[in-house]
Amino acid sequence: MPLPLRSLHAFAGGVHPLGNKNTDVLPSIHLHGFKEVELLMQQHIGPPCTCVVKPGDHVDVGTLVGRADKPMSVPIHSSISGTVKEVHYVVSANGAPVEAVRIESDFNHTINPFCKPPKVESFEDFVQMIRDSGLVGLGGAAFPTYIKINPPKNKMPDTLIVNAAECEPYITADYRQICEHPDDIIDGILEVMKWLEIPKTIIGVEDNKPLVTRIFSHEIKKRIYKTGKHPDIEVRTLKTIYPQGAEKMLIYTLTGRKVPPGKLPIDVHTLVMNVSTLRFIGLYLKEGIPLTRKRMTLDGSALNTPGNFIVPIGARIQDIIEAAGGTREEPKKIIMGGAMMGVALDRIDHGIIKANNAILVFGSEETTLPPESPCIRCARCVNSCPMDLIPCGIDKATRLRDTEMLEKYHVMDCIECGCCTYACPSKRFLTQSIKNGKVMVRAERARIKKEQELLAASQQKGGSSPS
Amino acid sequence: MKLQVSHSPHVRDKATTQSIMLDVIIALLPATIAGWYYFGIRAVLVTMVSVASCVIFEYLSRRVMKRNNTISDLSAVVTGLLLAMNLPVSIPIYMVVIGAAFAIVVVKQMFGGIGNNFVNPAIAARIFLVIAFPKAMTSWVVRVGEWYSLKSVDAVSSATPLTQIKAPDAPSLWKLFIGDKAGCIGEVCILALLIGAVYLMVRHVIRPWIPMAYIGTFFLLVFFFGHSNVFNFSGDLLTSQGWADLFHESLYMLLSGGLILGAFFMATDYVTSPLTTKGKLLFGMGCGILTFLIRYYGNMAEGVSFSIILMNILTPHIDDWTMGKPFGEVKENAKV
Numbered sequence: 102m103p104l105p106l107r108s109l110h111a112f113a114g115g116v117h118p119l120g121n122k123n124t125d126v127l128p129s130i131h132l133h134g135f136k137e138v139e140l141l142m143q144q145h146i147g148p149p150c151t152c153v154v155k156p157g158d159h160v161d162v163g164t165l166v167g168r169a170d171k172p173m174s175v176p177i178h179s180s181i182s183g184t185v186k187e188v189h190y191v192v193s194a195n196g197a198p199v200e201a202v203r204i205e206s207d208f209n210h211t212i213n214p215f216c217k218p219p220k221v222e223s224f225e226d227f228v229q230m231i232r233d234s235g236l237v238g239l240g241g242a243a244f245p246t247y248i249k250i251n252p253p254k255n256k257m258p259d260t261l262i263v264n265a266a267e268c269e270p271y272i273t274a275d276y277r278q279i280c281e282h283p284d285d286i287i288d289g290i291l292e293v294m295k296w297l298e299i300p301k302t303i304i305g306v307e308d309n310k311p312l313v314t315r316i317f318s319h320e321i322k323k324r325i326y327k328t329g330k331h332p333d334i335e336v337r338t339l340k341t342i343y344p345q346g347a348e349k350m351l352i353y354t355l356t357g358r359k360v361p362p363g364k365l366p367i368d369v370h371t372l373v374m375n376v377s378t379l380r381f382i383g384l385y386l387k388e389g390i391p392l393t394r395k396r397m398t399l400d401g402s403a404l405n406t407p408g409n410f411i412v413p414i415g416a417r418i419q420d421i422i423e424a425a426g427g428t429r430e431e432p433k434k435i436i437m438g439g440a441m442m443g444v445a446l447d448r449i450d451h452g453i454i455k456a457n458n459a460i461l462v463f464g465s466e467e468t469t470l471p472p473e474s475p476c477i478r479c480a481r482c483v484n485s486c487p488m489d490l491i492p493c494g495i496d497k498a499t500r501l502r503d504t505e506m507l508e509k510y511h512v513m514d515c516i517e518c519g520c521c522t523y524a525c526p527s528k529r530f531l532t533q534s535i536k537n538g539k540v541m542v543r544a545e546r547a548r549i550k551k552e553q554e555l556l557a558a559s560q561q562k563g564g565s566s567p568s
Numbered sequence: 569m570k571l572q573v574s575h576s577p578h579v580r581d582k583a584t585t586q587s588i589m590l591d592v593i594i595a596l597l598p599a600t601i602a603g604w605y606y607f608g609i610r611a612v613l614v615t616m617v618s619v620a621s622c623v624i625f626e627y628l629s630r631r632v633m634k635r636n637n638t639i640s641d642l643s644a645v646v647t648g649l650l651l652a653m654n655l656p657v658s659i660p661i662y663m664v665v666i667g668a669a670f671a672i673v674v675v676k677q678m679f680g681g682i683g684n685n686f687v688n689p690a691i692a693a694r695i696f697l698v699i700a701f702p703k704a705m706t707s708w709v710v711r712v713g714e715w716y717s718l719k720s721v722d723a724v725s726s727a728t729p730l731t732q733i734k735a736p737d738a739p740s741l742w743k744l745f746i747g748d749k750a751g752c753i754g755e756v757c758i759l760a761l762l763i764g765a766v767y768l769m770v771r772h773v774i775r776p777w778i779p780m781a782y783i784g785t786f787f788l789l790v791f792f793f794g795h796s797n798v799f800n801f802s803g804d805l806l807t808s809q810g811w812a813d814l815f816h817e818s819l820y821m822l823l824s825g826g827l828i829l830g831a832f833f834m835a836t837d838y839v840t841s842p843l844t845t846k847g848k849l850l851f852g853m854g855c856g857i858l859t860f861l862i863r864y865y866g867n868m869a870e871g872v873s874f875s876i877i878l879m880n881i882l883t884p885h886i887d888d889w890t891m892g893k894p895f896g897e898v899k900e901n902a903k904v
């Protein structure tokens with residue numbers, strides 16, 4: 102078998118945290134038997150859904166619970182069968198109040214009779230079908246997929262990039278997805294290529310996952326054998342470095358295209374999709390069951406049995422941890438998502454949402470919070486920043502609350518990857534500080550805009566400008 | 569259950585300020601020990617006094633300023649070591665203490681402690697001592713009488729190789745390289761300095777840009793514009809002997825004085841050098857040019873210290889000029 106091509110380009114910066122892919126050889130386990138789930142009515146970037154059930158209603162797996170009325174919004178379906186108990190407001194993991202539906206299970210797992218494989222005859226059908234399936238970007242961004250695959254006509258993509266990099270430490274959910282369902286992934290890729298008329302697909306895999314490269318190459322060969330023609334899917338290996346899986350970095354390493362600040366991949370005619378997202382498309386076309394389950398990695402030293410688990414969306418984190426084998430010591434820190442970008446939780450009764458792909462349960466050995474010390478200007482943050490920013494400078498500007506300086510340092514271009522904080526020997530909370538800086542800049546921009554509007558309005562009235 | 573909440577990332581690299589400083593100390597040790605070997609036990613005393621007084625002044629000034637204690641980050645040890653390496657062995661001990669006080673109290677702590685000083689404390693202290701006590705700072709001894717002699721010996725004022733190049737008894741390049749010459753405690757043994765420098769680079773503590781630019785620029789300037797340069801060279805350039813003669817001055821200049829010590833260990837000081845690679849190259853080139861100018865036209869031995877300190881002062885501006893564009897900001901000519 103010819104070796105897959107290596108990627109052509111390399112972005113500057115990045116860090117090498119310990120991979121900790123402890124769970125990559127463990128087959129995924131279906132977890133059933135959750136007593137209840139809590140479905141948040143906003144599980145995507147975009148406006149929340151309208152709840153269409155009320156307490157007492159019976160729902161099946163796949164029954165519509167949240168209707169997507171507004172653009173950028175995608176529907177939410179019940180992940181278990183049972184009875185709606187409560188529709189109320191809860192605080193989501195990132196601190197915002199959001200409507201939620203509590204459903205008590207009847208343990209029958211009946212599937213909504215309306216769920217059948219969709220018929221797709223046109224591009225419009227395809228987009229509609231993707232929207233109806235409730236699909237969002239499963240790599241963590243939760244961007245509605247139907248928007249992504251429906252770009253303006255002058256910006257149709259010419260390349261589909263499949264993100265199989267999975268560069269976050271600990272997480273192996275995509276890896277298991279690939280090992281267990283490569284055929285569905287290729288199906289998904291082919292569907293997207295077909296309906297969007299994309300001529301070429303590149304699958305990007307980090308070079309610490311040779312098995313994935315082999316599985317894909319094999320799967321592609323099988324297709325050639327079956328259909329007699331090459332599906333124009335290419336597998337390329339990437340250097341193992343964090344954040345290789347960040348969209349902008351991945352596009353650059355695979356195609357040499359740079360997404361300008363504030364722009365989207367589609368602006369350079371590239372569509373990036375995560376393997377799990379594509380697998381779901383392949384599966385949905387066969388089964389017609391909306392997005393109701395999620396594969397996630399559970400790892401961390403406080404767990405009895407780390408592994409990958411397939412859980413109903415909305416299952417509470419504490420129940421998942423229990424069902425997955427429980428803890429062997431009192432958890433010190435629980436992270437929703439990966440170790441580099443995940444959110445540390447203060448409560449664990451949240452229901453998981455579509456984009457969650459890991460729960461890390463850290464015991465005392467991983468939970469250290471070294472104190473901050475003064476910046477020694479070692480430039481490690483500068484060298485590690487994949488966006489070529491000056492994190493220590495931004496940090497300083499944030500602390501001085503100097504929005505002008507923040508703009509000069511291009512604070513808004515930060516992708517919050519965490520490399521700078523990881524690398525800093527003074528253990529400064531750079532990413533956090535930079536995020537605060539962004540808030541300041543946004544507020545300042547809004548203030549200036551408002552001032553200008555007021556000025557324009559007063560000039561229109563013929564009055565003198567306010568001093 | 570009490571859960572720790574903190575902002576991502578939740579894993580951190582192992583390196584700490586302390587571990588970096590420890591690496592610098594380890595890298596400085598070979599040259600220090602070589603200095604002890606060449607200058608005898610008094611060099612050990614000077615080193616110990618310098619390090620101890622730096623640490624004590626750091627501790628005291630943090631106490632007086634009611635700030636948290638920072639001696640555990642080892643940066644004061646590094647300053648003390650560097651200061652000692654920049655002193656002649658015959659210096660009276662009280663001057664060492666004064667130098668340490670100037671470095672730590674005035675240059676470092678009065679500006680806010682580690683990370684906030686705008687010039688390198690050790691170099692500033694050395695310059696301060698040169699100005700305050702010119703005689704003591706420029707009397708060089710080749711070797712202090714008996715190796716165990718602790719007294720400040722009546723130094724047989726010997727010229728440093730810098731001023732000696734034309735003299736018939738100038739040391740050979742090899743002697744310069746292994747350190748058998750007059751000079752400050754830590755600057756004489758080039759071999760040991762290079763070992764330390766390689767260690768720093770292997771451990772990723774420093775990047776090679778500043779020393780490369782510094783040494784490269786300086787070497788080329790001497791080669792082309794030194795006393796016996798390419799243009800006025802009288803020998804035969806076509807023979808290997810001719811080239812060797814020509815290189816001799818450049819190499820001689822490189823190996824004498826504190827240039828190697830300065831280039832690898834003081835110009836690369838994080839706090840007072842630029843952040844970006846471009847900035848570091850510029851900084852190194854600036855140091856090289858200034859050292860050349862001072863040595864050839866200023867006629868003084870302080871070329872390295874002065875040029876580094878001048879570039880230290882320029883560092884914030886260099887940082888400003890060399891701030892690059894964020895990823896993707898440049899117009900990309902990839903096929904789209």
Ligand code: SF4
Pocket residue numbers: 475476477478479480481482483492493521524525526527528529531
């Ligand atoms: S990595 Fe930390 S100590 Fe080093 S320059 Fe950046 S903020 Fe300063």
Ligand code: SF4
Pocket residue numbers: 485486487488489490491492514515516517518519520521522531532535
């Ligand atoms: S978090 Fe932002 S500033 Fe820090 S390395 Fe990532 S992109 Fe750069």
